[in-house]
Amino acid sequence: MNTTENKTNDKVSNTSMKIAVQKSGRLSDKSLQLLKDCGIKFDNSSRKLSTKAKNFPLEILFLRDDDIPQYVANGVADLGILGLNEVEEKDQAVDVIKQLGFAGCRLSLAVQKDVDYTGLDWFEGKKIASSYTTIVKKFFASKGINATTEEIGGSVEIAPGIGLADGICDIVSTGSTLIMNGLKEVETIMYSEAVMIANKQLDGEKAALLNKLLFRLEAVQNAKKNKYILLNAPNEKIDEITRLLPGMKSPTVLPLAEEGWSSLHSVIEEEDFWNVIDQLKEAGAEGILVSDIQKLIA
Numbered sequence: 001m002n003t004t005e006n007k008t009n010d011k012v013s014n015t016s017m018k019i020a021v022q023k024s025g026r027l028s029d030k031s032l033q034l035l036k037d038c039g040i041k042f043d044n045s046s047r048k049l050s051t052k053a054k055n056f057p058l059e060i061l062f063l064r065d066d067d068i069p070q071y072v073a074n075g076v077a078d079l080g081i082l083g084l085n086e087v088e089e090k091d092q093a094v095d096v097i098k099q100l101g102f103a104g105c106r107l108s109l110a111v112q113k114d115v116d117y118t119g120l121d122w123f124e125g126k127k128i129a130s131s132y133t134t135i136v137k138k139f140f141a142s143k144g145i146n147a148t149t150e151e152i153g154g155s156v157e158i159a160p161g162i163g164l165a166d167g168i169c170d171i172v173s174t175g176s177t178l179i180m181n182g183l184k185e186v187e188t189i190m191y192s193e194a195v196m197i198a199n200k201q202l203d204g205e206k207a208a209l210l211n212k213l214l215f216r217l218e219a220v221q222n223a224k225k226n227k228y229i230l231l232n233a234p235n236e237k238i239d240e241i242t243r244l245l246p247g248m249k250s251p252t253v254l255p256l257a258e259e260g261w262s263s264l265h266s267v268i269e270e271e272d273f274w275n276v277i278d279q280l281k282e283a284g285a286e287g288i289l290v291s292d293i294q295k296l297i298a
């Protein structure tokens with residue numbers, strides 16, 4: 001896909017897209033923040049169920065996350081932001097076009113903590129309560145195990161304790177909800193995070209607009225995982241320090257007023273920075289300053 005923003009500019013003047021986000025829930029704030037980070041301005045102070053962006057041809061629809069795949073599949077919305085788990089569950093014909101790096105969790109099977117769990121065969125003939133029964137059925141069918149499902153909308157973790165089911169399948173992040181309800185995680189069915197989905201038949205103008213949005217999203221995501229680093233070093237150590245900084249390109253080196261010293265500027269992934277900090281100091285780096293980047297276009 002071509003993500004060059006300026007190639008789209010002349011084609012998109014009269015076209016607008018609709019993006020569906022979760023109205024209220026775990027994904028709502030981060031979905032809207034992501035659009036704001038992409039420079040898109042809109043008013044969401046009222047209780048309106050849709051709002052038009054002020055500086056980008058985009059209308060935002062606020063929906064239950066369960067409904068988003070269907071609306072995107074039938075073209076009521078062109079794009080949507082929701083958990084991959086919900087996309088898989090609804091099994092609608094949509095394209096998953098981008099992982100968004102938040103709302104990371106897994107969909108797991110859990111049983112009461114005193115169960116002598118011996119492996120997947122334990123579920124043969126058992127009943128599993130879940131809000132994700134399509135995923136559960138597919139999983140057990142693929143393993144050749146006959147298990148039945150009981151669909152419930154929420155508070156799934158309570159089901160084994162009240163005799164509604166033998167086990168559950170639900171979202172797990174820290175695992176504390178399971179522990180608090182006397183359950184233990186025994187199998188992971190899938191990993192999930194927030195994703196962007198798109199209608200499969202976007203016309204040329206909408207596809208061009210989507211490219212423009214994706215270009216911005218990539219700049220935002222690159223910026224989040226990288227840091228801007230600035231440090232001072234004696235001139236004879238510049239080569240050694242440069243080798244430690246796997247930046248975008250070779251660092252910018254500027255002479256300092258103090259004779260024999262320079263300042264080095266570079267971009268570095270945060271994880272790499274923590275891995276090399278001790279070596280940087282040993283190599284003589286001083287005054288190390290690390291700061292966030294707002295947008296990064298490689």
Ligand SMILES: Nc1ncnc2c1ncn2[C@@H]1O[C@H](COP(=O)(O)OP(=O)(O)OP(=O)(O)O)[C@@H](O)[C@H]1O
Nearest residue numbers: 022025026027064065066083086103104105171173
């Ligand atoms: N504990 C968690 N940690 C990380 N991500 C989570 C967690 N719980 C849920 N999610 C992710 O956030 C999504 C939305 O969760 P939420 O609980 O807000 O959904 P919901 O109750 O189905 O909302 P709605 O009212 O829109 O139907 C989930 O589908 C999942 O992808």
Ligand SMILES: O=P(O)(O)OC[C@H]1O[C@H](OP(=O)(O)OP(=O)(O)O)[C@H](O)[C@@H]1O
Nearest residue numbers: 026154155171172173174175176177178
């Ligand atoms: O492993 P943990 O970190 O405990 O997270 C898992 C819990 O988080 C979600 O519920 P949420 O808190 O969103 O409440 P809800 O299901 O009532 O919306 C999910 O349904 C689990 O119950």
Ligand SMILES: [Mg+2]
Nearest residue numbers: 064065066067
């Ligand atoms: Mg929901």
